[in-house]
Each structure stands twice: as structure tokens, then as C-alpha cells.
Amino acid sequence: xxxxxxxxxxxxxxxxxxxxxxxxLFGSAAIGAGTFLALNPVAKAIAGxxxxxxxxxxxxxTSTADTxxxxxxYTTRNLMSWGDPIFANxxxxxxxxxxxxxxxxxxxxxxxxxxxxxxxxxxxxLLAVNNEYTNYKFLxxxxxKSMTADDVKKAQAALGVTIVxxxxxxxxxxxxxNGKLNxxxxxxxxxxxxxxxxxxxxxxxxxxxxxxKILGTINNCSNGQTPWGTYLTCEENFNxxxxxxxxxxxxxxxxxxxxxxxxxxxQWHNFDERFDLAKNxxxxxxxxxxxxxxxxxxxxxxxxxxxxxRFKHExxxxxxxxxxxxxxxxxxxxxxxxxxxxxxxxxxxxxNDSANRRLxxxxxxxxxxxxxxxxxxxxxxxxxELTYGKNGLTKENGFNxxxxxxxxxRRAATQVGxxxxxxxxxxxxxxxxxxxxxxxxxxxxxxxxxxxxxxxxNPRAENHYGQILRWLPTNNDHTSDAFKWDLxxxxxxxxxxxxxxxxxxxxINKDNMFNSPxxxxxxxxxxxxxxxxxxxxxxxxxxxxGNNQMLCGDPNTGxxxxxxxxxxxxxxxxxxxxxxxxxxxxGIQHPTAHFPAGGENKPRSTIVMITKEDGGVIGS
Numbered sequence: 001x002x003x004x005x006x007x008x009x010x011x012x013x014x015x016x017x018x019x020x021x022x023x024x025l026f027g028s029a030a031i032g033a034g035t036f037l038a039l040n041p042v043a044k045a046i047a048g049x050x051x052x053x054x055x056x057x058x059x060x061x062t063s064t065a066d067t068x069x070x071x072x073x074y075t076t077r078n079l080m081s082w083g084d085p086i087f088a089n090x091x092x093x094x095x096x097x098x099x100x101x102x103x104x105x106x107x108x109x110x111x112x113x114x115x116x117x118x119x120x121x122x123x124x125x126l127l128a129v130n131n132e133y134t135n136y137k138f139l140x141x142x143x144x145k146s147m148t149a150d151d152v153k154k155a156q157a158a159l160g161v162t163i164v165x166x167x168x169x170x171x172x173x174x175x176x177x178n179g180k181l182n183x184x185x186x187x188x189x190x191x192x193x194x195x196x197x198x199x200x201x202x203x204x205x206x207x208x209x210x211x212x213k214i215l216g217t218i219n220n221c222s223n224g225q226t227p228w229g230t231y232l233t234c235e236e237n238f239n240x241x242x243x244x245x246x247x248x249x250x251x252x253x254x255x256x257x258x259x260x261x262x263x264x265x266x267q268w269h270n271f272d273e274r275f276d277l278a279k280n281x282x283x284x285x286x287x288x289x290x291x292x293x294x295x296x297x298x299x300x301x302x303x304x305x306x307x308x309x310r311f312k313h314e315x316x317x318x319x320x321x322x323x324x325x326x327x328x329x330x331x332x333x334x335x336x337x338x339x340x341x342x343x344x345x346x347x348x349x350x351x352n353d354s355a356n357r358r359l360x361x362x363x364x365x366x367x368x369x370x371x372x373x374x375x376x377x378x379x380x381x382x383x384x385e386l387t388y389g390k391n392g393l394t395k396e397n398g399f400n401x402x403x404x405x406x407x408x409x410r411r412a413a414t415q416v417g418x419x420x421x422x423x424x425x426x427x428x429x430x431x432x433x434x435x436x437x438x439x440x441x442x443x444x445x446x447x448x449x450x451x452x453x454x455x456x457x458n459p460r461a462e463n464h465y466g467q468i469l470r471w472l473p474t475n476n477d478h479t480s481d482a483f484k485w486d487l488x489x490x491x492x493x494x495x496x497x498x499x500x501x502x503x504x505x506x507x508i509n510k511d512n513m514f515n516s517p518x519x520x521x522x523x524x525x526x527x528x529x530x531x532x533x534x535x536x537x538x539x540x541x542x543x544x545x546g547n548n549q550m551l552c553g554d555p556n557t558g559x560x561x562x563x564x565x566x567x568x569x570x571x572x573x574x575x576x577x578x579x580x581x582x583x584x585x586x587g588i589q590h591p592t593a594h595f596p597a598g599g600e601n602k603p604r605s606t607i608v609m610i611t612k613e614d615g616g617v618i619g620s
Contacts, residue, residue, distance in 0.1 A: 054527050054554045056620050059511060059561035062546030064538055066568045066593040073613050078596050079127075079166070079585065080175050081604040082110045086164050086184070088177045095602045097141040101153035105184055110134040110158040112587040112605045114222030114315060114519070116231055117576040118295055123168040125578065126181055127585070128231040128295045129607065130220035134158040135590060136266075138602055149271040156187035156268070159218050161233050163295050173583055173609055183298040187216035190301060191291065194361045197306035200403040202285045207274065214286045214304060215274065222315030222426055222519065222574070224290075224328065227348070228356040231293045234313035236333055238287035243269040244277040256410050257312070258334075259284050285407055290316050290330070292360060305360045308342050309386070309409035317427035317436070319478055324348045326359040327478040329436060331424035335443045336452045338413045339368040339424045341383055343479050365409065367418040370485060372455040378486040379456060381471065384416040385481075391416040420451055422458045422466065428520045428528070430555060434476045437488060437528065437555075438469045439517040457485060460501055464541065465491040465515045467505075468530070470555075488528075489553070489560065491515055495544055502541075507558040514545055514562070519573045524581055527619045528553040530560070531586075533571040548572050550586065552619060563619075564610070567595035569603070581617045584610040 057071040068076050080086075083093030083104075090106035091099065109131025118126040134155050136144030144151075165179025176182075191214045197203060203211035217233060218241055224232035239257050243264030250261055261277050269276040274283050288310040294300040308316070311332040319327045324347030330340040345362040349355050366383035384391060388402040392415050399405055405412045422443035429436050440457065447454045447461025454461050457469045471485040492504025493513055504513065516534025523529065530551045535542045550564040550572045566572045569592025576585050588595065591603040610618060 054525060054556070054619065055552055055559060055561050057552075057561065057563065060563070060565065061511075062538075062544065062549070062562070063565035064536075064546050064568070065565075066591075066595055066598070068567060068588070068595075068608060069565045070610060071563060074610055074618075075613055076608045076610050077172065079173065079607040079609050080108050080164070081596060081606040082108055082112070082158075083604060084108045084175070085177060086162060086175065086182050090177070093604075097139060099154075101150050101157050104154045105157040105186060108164075109160060109162050109184065109186075110139065110605055111589045112607055113220065113574050113589060114234070115574045115576050115585060115587065115607070116223055116225040117578065117585065118225075118229065118231075119579045120165075122579075125166050125173075126179075126295050127164050127166050127175075127576075127607075128223070128233075128293070129162045129164075129574070129587070130223055130233055131159050131162055132221055132236070132589070133219055138604075144265075144267065147267045147270065152266075152268050152271040153188075155266060156216070156218075156272075157184070158186075160184065160186040160189065160220060161217070161231070161293065163231075163293075163298070173578070181296060181298055183295075185217065185293065185302060187218050189216055191215070191217065191304055192301050193286070193289075193304045193306060195306035195308075195406070196402040197310075197406050198403075200401070200407065202282055202404070202407055205274070205280050205282050205286070207280075217291050217302065217304075218287060220291075221313065221333065224316030224318045226292075226318055226326075226356075226360075227320065228353040229294070229296060230357065231295050232316040232318070232328075233291045233293060234315055234330075235287050235289055235291065236312045236314060238312075239284065240264060241266050241268050242275050242277055242284050243267070245269070246278055248277045248281065250277070250281075253408055253411065254284065256408075257284065257288065285310070288312060290328075290360075292357075294357075306403070306406050307361060307363050307365065309340060309365045310407050311337065311340075311409050314425045315427060317429050319429045319433055319436075320348055321478040322476075323479065325479050326363070328360070329427040329429070329438070331427055331438060332410070333423055333425050333441070335423055335445045336420040336449065337410065337424065338418045339421055339427075339438060340409070340413075341366045341368070341478075365406070366481070367409075367413040367416060368421075369417055370419045370456040372419065372453065376456070377459055377490075379484070381419075381483050381485050383481045383483070384413075384418060386412045386416065419456065420458075422446055422463050424469075425518050426520045428522055430528075431522055431524060431526050434472060435555070436471050436473075437520060438471075439520050439530075440467050440469055441516045441518050441533065442466045457487060459487075459490070464535065465493070465502065465504065466517050466534070467491060468517055468520070488555065489517075489558070491517055493541060493543065493545065496541055507560055510544070512551060512560045512562050514549055514551060515542055518571070519575060521575045523577055523584075523619065525617070525619070526555060528555055529563075529575055531572040531575065533573060536569070550575075567591045567603075568593040570595065574607070577618065582611060582615065584618045586610060 221236035248261035326344035371379035494503035518533035519531035574587030
């Protein structure tokens with residue numbers, strides 16, 4: 001089979017010449033990626049911060065089986081699957097799809113994604129989990145071909161967030177259906193808008209003329225967690241839930257977010273006029289936000305934080321700057337979109353959670369601009385301020401207020417000259433609180449579409465393997481406008497592409513290769529866990545890469561080992577740890593065969609728990 005990336009084009013010749021796999025250009029010296037990790041200024045600062053080897057497990061091979069595989073000495077168990085009851089009076093899951101919306105609202109939502117664990121005691125914790133979307137093929141017996149109003153309510157109840165208490169029984173974590181804090185947050189849960197967009201005309205609808213009370217959160221991808229004990233859930237591909245039965249004139253701002261006046265595959269607009277663009281053209285502006293939730297109070301109202309901007313949020317990586325400002329790093333998961341940073345106006349106050357819970361209401365949003373050298377995989381970058389009246393964000397350029405800058409954050413980012421990225425997804429902050437990592441999943445449009453030039457942190461045209469970006473703020477200060485960056489790794493297939501950058505960086509080899517890094521997160525020791533959501537065809541450019549997987553990387557040495565392989569068709573996404581780091585919770589989203597029950601059973605998204613057979617710390 002001819003590989004699509006080996007076409008004899010002038011462009012591919014240029015890329016191969018400049019970016020050969022064994023000869024990346026850094027300044028005037030051509031060195032391998034392994035040396036780069038030790039010598040680059042970003043890497044150098046992290047070197048020595050961890051005194052012992054991190055990857056103390058035997059790597060596993062790829063797999064195409066419909067099961068989960070982990071290294072020798074490890075065990076997996078299922079915590080809960082889509083449809084499991086989370087309340088004592090909730091019905092058990094029924095695989096025939098006949099259960100109604102009331103049942104789904106009392107059960108674990110579909111397509112598990114980002115999650116956070118909130119310790120309550122040594123043997124008890126609260127788990128908050130995103131439910132991104134739902135598969136009509138499995139949700140309904142008619143597979144979405146003859147929808148009813150209750151079917152739409154059922155689909156809406158399958159999305160959002162699930163919060164459950166978990167406790168240890170006989171040394172193993174189990175979900176407690178009697179937990180007083182158990183809660184479902186769905187597409188119909190009442191929320192409040194906060195920040196600069198509150199009450200703006202573009203947020204007002206027939207049902208909410210104040211523009212402040214919003215129903216629901218949808219397409220909840222990844223997440224974040226604050227030191228004052230709240231959960232941040234991120235609204236990503238919300239556009240797909242809107243539609244119209246007749247032609248509706250929509251301007252370019254709708255197009256920038258992928259919102260179209262056509263029949264939606266989810267069909268919500270046929271039964272819930274909130275999602276009908278002809279009747280409620282402002283409703284899409286009420287989605288695409290980060291939502292802050294108090295998981296410890298099941299009666300609390302979730303808060304949409306407009307100061308963090310509106311786009312297709314992947315996750316919200318929180319860190320406190322040394323001076324006390326709250327920092328949130330944010331990825332916008334779409335080809336050619338951007339990477340953002342929020343800095344709070346006020347500072348964190350130890351022990352004053354009532355004040356801290358307002359930190360995300362006010363602050364400054366920034367967007368990243370990288371030095372775009374076609375022959376360098378390191379450089380400097382700067383954060384560009386997205387504030388009305390600055391950097392061209394004026395009436396002359398179509399902005400009338402700070403609210404509009406936030407509502408149309410994508411357009412604002414373009415206006416100030418932000419760098420287009422290869423789908424910036426999860427951001428994770430190293431335990432040293434200095435280094436920041438971000439997955440750039442893939443981008444078939446790189447080098448093809450206007451405005452998506454090859455260079456800087458996006459070094460390959462038609463990039464369908466992805467890379468992991470790393471940066472260090474100037475003076476280790478997350479409030480700084482400047483940073484240095486490099487690439488921790490470049491995913492690829494060195495078997496299919498042994499002689500160019502599509503084979504990946506030098507820390508990628510035939511034994512650990514993968515494509516499309518998506519979810520990432522650190523454990524307390526500083527291991528970087530990497531989850532994939534990519535092509536699992538095992539053919540062509542992806543030959544030998546198998547099902548989606550989870551790997552573990554050492555940021556100090558650059559070494560990467562495969563730790564887990566998922567079942568057929570799944571994405572491996574979402575991770576968190578018990579307080580003692582001895583249990584790892586991992587999400588298996590949208591399996592397509594028969595996982596987890598096997599046989600001829602319906603596939604169900606599932607949270608699995610990984611433990612060591614000797615009871616030790618994961619990865620140690």
C-alpha cells in the first residue's frame with residue numbers, strides 16, 4: 001500500500017530535507033531528540049528534579065483484541081459502566097434500550113471522559129466524571145431512526161457530569177449507590193452565567209430574557225480541579241446538537257464554531273426548541289464554556305465562567321502562581337485553533353474558600369503565539385492579551401465590549417495574531433508547578449489550508465500522528481507573558497516512515513509507537529500518562545499501532561513505555577488517582593465491539609481501576 005505521506009511532492013521533499021528523523025535542526029547544531037531532551041533549556045530545568053527511575057514496569061505490545069491489557073503484576077477491575085444505577089432507587093441497566101429518560105437521569109451517563117477524585121477520608125472519596133456524548137446506535141432500539149420527545153430527553157440525560165461517592169470494601173473501591181452526594185448534571189440542569197458575558201444581548205433567549213440562567217451543559221470533554229475543592233467541566237463540540245428545519249441566515253461567527261442550519265444527527269431541535277436555530281439563534285452562545293461545580297453540595301448551582309472564553313474547551317489545567325494568582329491553561333480542540341491562558345484578577349487566600357470561589361469570575365484571558373521557525377523544534381513564545389480595546393480588539397474590528405471578546409474568543413484570537421495549532425487538547429502541569437505539557441493530537445489541514453503553515457510546534461504537513469508540546473514560563477512565573485517551548489515527543493510510525501519526521505522523534509520506536517495523543521496527566525512522582533484517541537485501523541500509516549492505548553513517559557529522560565491497550569474501537573480517556581496513588585482510574589470511551597461484558601453483549605463506556613498485585617504505587 002502506498003503511504004499518503006510519502007508522495008513525491010516538492011513540499012514533502014522540503015520537509016524531509018529540513019526535518020529528517022535523525023537530524024532535527026536546533027540553532028546551528030543537528031542533534032537527535034534524545035540529546036535535545038537533555039540539552040534544551042526547557043528540558044534542562046527539569047533534569048535532576050526526580051532522583052529515581054520512574055518507569056518501573058515492563059512495557060506491553062500493541063493489541064487488536066477486545067479487552068484491556070496491562071503489564072505483568074497489574075490487575076484491572078470495572079468501577080462502573082454506562083447505564084449503571086447511581087442511586088439506590090434507580091433501575092438497573094437494560095441492554096434493550098427501552099428505558100426512558102427518567103431511568104437514564106438516575107444512571108451513569110454515556111461516553112465517560114475527564115474525571116477528578118476528591119478525597120473524603122482514607123477509604124472514601126467523591127468521583128466527578130464527564131459524560132461527553134451518546135451513541136444512538138446503542139442508546140435506542142431504533143438507533144435514532146424514529147425519535148420521540150422522550151428520546152431526546154433521554155439523550156440529554158446521558159450527557160453532562162456524573163458525581164458519585166466511592167468507598168473501599170474488602171480493600172477495593174466500589175461505587176456507593178446510597179452516597180448522599182451522588183448527583184447527575186445534564187443538559188437540563190439549571191446553571192448561572194458569570195463574568196463579563198453575563199446578561200449580554202447575545203445570551204438572551206425567549207426562555208431566559210435575562211441572559212443569566214442557562215439550562216444544561218453538553219459535550220463535556222475533559223476537566224480540571226481547583227484547590228478550593230471545585231470541579232471544572234469543559235464544553236467542547238456543542239455545535240452538533242443545534243439544527244434547523246428551514247433556512248436560517250447565520251453569520252461567520254456561527255461558522256467559526258461549526259454551527260449550521262441543517263438537520264442535526266442528534267435531532268434535538270425537532271423536539272426541544274432551545275436547539276432550533278430558527279427559534280433561538282442565541283442559544284449556541286450559551287455553550288462552549290468552562291463550568292465550575294461544587295461536588296460536595298448536590299444542591300449547588302453550576303456556574304459557567306465566561307471570563308475563560310468561549311470555544312471548544314478540551315480541559316482546564318489549574319495551577320497557582322507563586323504570587324497567588326489562579327492560572328488556568330486551556331486548549332481549543334479543533335484543527336487550526338489555539339491555546340489559551342487565564343490569569344485571575346484577584347489572588348488565592350488560604351482558608352478563605354468563599355473568596356476563592358470567585359477567582360474565576362474576573363481576570364485576563366491570553367492566547368499563545370509561537371515563534372514559527374520551519375527548521376526548529378524549540379523556541380520562544382508569548383501570551384497575547386484578549387482585552388477589549390487592546391491589540392486591535394476594538395469596534396473598528398467588530399468588537400463592542402469585553403463580553404463580545406469572550407463570546408467570540410476564536411475571532412479575537414485571530415485578530416491578535418495567535419498561532420494556529422494542531423488540535424490543542426489536554427494540558428497538564430508537572431508536579432514541579434513550572435513545566436506545562438499539551439497534546440497536539442493531529443491536523444490533516446496543516447500545510448494545506450490557509451493560515452496553517454508548517455513550522456514551530458507544528459512541524460509536519462498533513463499531521464495525522466500528533467505531538468506533545470512543552471513550555472516553561474519566564475522565571476517560572478505563570479503570570480509572565482513570555483515562555484520557552486520545545487516538543488517532548490513527536491508521535492509517528494518509524495517502521496513505515498524510518499527516514500523522516502513522520503516516523504516520530506528519537507524517543508519513539510517500533511516498541512512504543514502510537515498516534516494521536518489526547519489525554520495526559522501527571523501522578524505525584526512526575527510520571528506523564530499519555531492516552532490516545534486515534535486511528536486504530538492497524539493499516540497503512542498506522543500499521544502495527546493497534547488499538548488505542550495509554551503510555552507512560554519520563555519527562556526527565558524522554559523515555560516512553562506502553563502501559564495499557566484498550567478494547568476495539570475505544571478511545572482511552574480520563575485519568576485520576578486515589579490519594580495514595582495505589583489505584584488509577586481510567587476511562588474507556590465508545591468501545592464498538594462487546595467490551596466490557598464480552599460475548600454478544602452491547603458495548604458500554606466504562607471506568608476501570610488499575611492496581612498493582614503487590615499493593616504498591618502505580619508505575620513504581
